Amino acid sequence: MGWHFRRLAELEEGEKLNIPQREVFRTLLEFVKPYKLRVFLLAIVIFSGIFVNLVIPLVTKFIIDSIVDQDIPGLFTYSVVFLSVVLFNLLLSSSQTYLNSWLGQTLIYDIRNKMYWHLIRIKQKYFGGQETGKLVSRLTNDVDTIGNAFTSGLIDTLANLFQLFGAIFIMFSLSIELSIVVLSLIPLIILSSWYFARRARKAFRESRKKIAEVTSKIEQNVSGAKVVQAFSYRRQKNIESFSRINRENLEVNVQANKVISSIGPTMSIIRAMGIALIIWFGGILVGYGRLKLGTLVAFYGYVDMFFRPIMTITMFYNTLQSTLAAAERVTDFLRWEVEEDKGELNEVKGLGEIEYRNVVFGYEENVPVIKDVSFRVSPGEKVAIVGPTGSGKTTLVNLLLRFYDPWSGEILLDGIDIRKYRLRVLRRTIAFVPQEPILFNGTVYENMILSSENVSKEEVLKLLDFLDLRDLIESLPEGLDTKILEGGKNISMGQRQVISFIRALISNPRILVLDEATSSLDLYTEEKLQKALEKMSKGRTMITIAHRLQTIINSDRIIVIHNGKIVEEGKHSELLKKKGLYAKLYESQFATVQHK
Numbered sequence: 001m002g003w004h005f006r007r008l009a010e011l012e013e014g015e016k017l018n019i020p021q022r023e024v025f026r027t028l029l030e031f032v033k034p035y036k037l038r039v040f041l042l043a044i045v046i047f048s049g050i051f052v053n054l055v056i057p058l059v060t061k062f063i064i065d066s067i068v069d070q071d072i073p074g075l076f077t078y079s080v081v082f083l084s085v086v087l088f089n090l091l092l093s094s095s096q097t098y099l100n101s102w103l104g105q106t107l108i109y110d111i112r113n114k115m116y117w118h119l120i121r122i123k124q125k126y127f128g129g130q131e132t133g134k135l136v137s138r139l140t141n142d143v144d145t146i147g148n149a150f151t152s153g154l155i156d157t158l159a160n161l162f163q164l165f166g167a168i169f170i171m172f173s174l175s176i177e178l179s180i181v182v183l184s185l186i187p188l189i190i191l192s193s194w195y196f197a198r199r200a201r202k203a204f205r206e207s208r209k210k211i212a213e214v215t216s217k218i219e220q221n222v223s224g225a226k227v228v229q230a231f232s233y234r235r236q237k238n239i240e241s242f243s244r245i246n247r248e249n250l251e252v253n254v255q256a257n258k259v260i261s262s263i264g265p266t267m268s269i270i271r272a273m274g275i276a277l278i279i280w281f282g283g284i285l286v287g288y289g290r291l292k293l294g295t296l297v298a299f300y301g302y303v304d305m306f307f308r309p310i311m312t313i314t315m316f317y318n319t320l321q322s323t324l325a326a327a328e329r330v331t332d333f334l335r336w337e338v339e340e341d342k343g344e345l346n347e348v349k350g351l352g353e354i355e356y357r358n359v360v361f362g363y364e365e366n367v368p369v370i371k372d373v374s375f376r377v378s379p380g381e382k383v384a385i386v387g388p389t390g391s392g393k394t395t396l397v398n399l400l401l402r403f404y405d406p407w408s409g410e411i412l413l414d415g416i417d418i419r420k421y422r423l424r425v426l427r428r429t430i431a432f433v434p435q436e437p438i439l440f441n442g443t444v445y446e447n448m449i450l451s452s453e454n455v456s457k458e459e460v461l462k463l464l465d466f467l468d469l470r471d472l473i474e475s476l477p478e479g480l481d482t483k484i485l486e487g488g489k490n491i492s493m494g495q496r497q498v499i500s501f502i503r504a505l506i507s508n509p510r511i512l513v514l515d516e517a518t519s520s521l522d523l524y525t526e527e528k529l530q531k532a533l534e535k536m537s538k539g540r541t542m543i544t545i546a547h548r549l550q551t552i553i554n555s556d557r558i559i560v561i562h563n564g565k566i567v568e569e570g571k572h573s574e575l576l577k578k579k580g581l582y583a584k585l586y587e588s589q590f591a592t593v594q595h596k
């Protein structure tokens, strides 16, 4: 069983998740569990529907037999029964549709909510190793696939099986001879459904692949619109490759529809064959008086009842496969570890001393990026970390904020391992200004108060005044109330960085960490921010990662790292005298400044 189900889920090419199917089912069950009652109700509705479906041809039989036998009172009763059964059936099928879609939509809501909550807690490493598009697709497409499977009748497809057996049972009890004739068509139905299901699956897989290619091409062109428009050769190339992919997508879809459109006629032919058989053979039986006319008509009704289930069940195999694949990806996502927060300390007692002790860390197994780094920053000290690109500066900061944990060694805050503090406490104590300011949709003000909602606009303005940065924000059309578009594309880099700055400073943190925060600014803005920083840094511990060495000359201490190791340490003047890596870095920058 396990092996068989294992092969059901059809994952995309190159995808290896290896989630036991049992666990996928368990995850799905967990989501359905709160709605046990509804599912039970749905089951009742579905089974009543099946019962009614099975009864209708029987009622027809009794009506016709009453006509033939001239049974007038019986005719009236059966007509009333017929009408009520049909009405009841309508009621059942509309409640079934409603319950099905309610369940499907509710599951979409629940699964997506749960995934989102998970998303904002998972470890950083999962963001590094994933293609964003694929991750987003799990939260959107895969969830839809699962929900739609419920809406489009996962449950009644399974229930169809019962209808099939019910129909066969009734047919046999009405006429064994005629049943055997009709059943002889079953192999033909199964074979043809199977054939079409396979072709449809292939066609749809192709179609999914092509539409993914089209989407990715469009995405790249939207995000890179400027470059594409500015460089004409690339533009021409993009147009050509897009038309090619778009055409392939068209061809694949036409092919898929060709398969779909040939299913109906083929099935109609088989069905017509069945009906012809019944009329011919049944007619002869009626002629010989071995079958009542009503029974013959009832059989006509039952033929459909077993054609459709066999077809839908075979076809549903496709849906089942993609649903299980989606469920497997969702289950996998939900198994990603969340940030570890086992710390119990609710406050940082000291003045802000940081110590790295023999820290070793790498993003990928066996590839250390930080190799046995140790240093100490005293409370209130201003330390700069410099080094060539890729030497591991940002990684050091990632470790301090616990976006990642070291392989070995430890980082201490006021003498205590940072893992002992609650994450929230640690990150409130250490304010971080990243290399790239990340802005959210909302106003400038909203973007500044990420750490606490209890900061009024007046306080923000006071802080801006104190830091002499107010003019940079007031130059925006609506000042603090200016709406920020996606990622901040409607405001300048300097303004973005000011927002990122204020965001960090507003919670009055004890420790300030800046990762090349001013490197992409113009000299005027950088100088302003530099002065603001000096004001802000009084009485705080500060770690500055700097690209432009001009900005860190006055640091209390400069740590030079290269290839994940500390190679030099000291004051600017001392390091210059050493004529080592720092002196080389400094000279090369000085030279470029001279060139300008």
Ligand SMILES: Nc1ncnc2c1ncn2[C@@H]1O[C@H](COP(=O)(O)OP(=O)(O)O)[C@@H](O)[C@H]1O
Residues within 6 Å of the ligand: 128, 363, 364, 369, 387, 388, 389, 390, 391, 392, 393, 394, 395, 396
């Ligand atoms: N998320 C990541 N996954 C894998 N490797 C990474 C990741 N981030 C950085 N690295 C690698 O780690 C090394 C150090 O990177 P980083 O700390 O960002 O350097 P720096 O900030 O000094 O320029 C580089 O070789 C980089 O390629």
Ligand SMILES: [Mg+2]
Residues within 6 Å of the ligand: 393, 394, 395, 435, 515
């Ligand atoms: Mg960096």
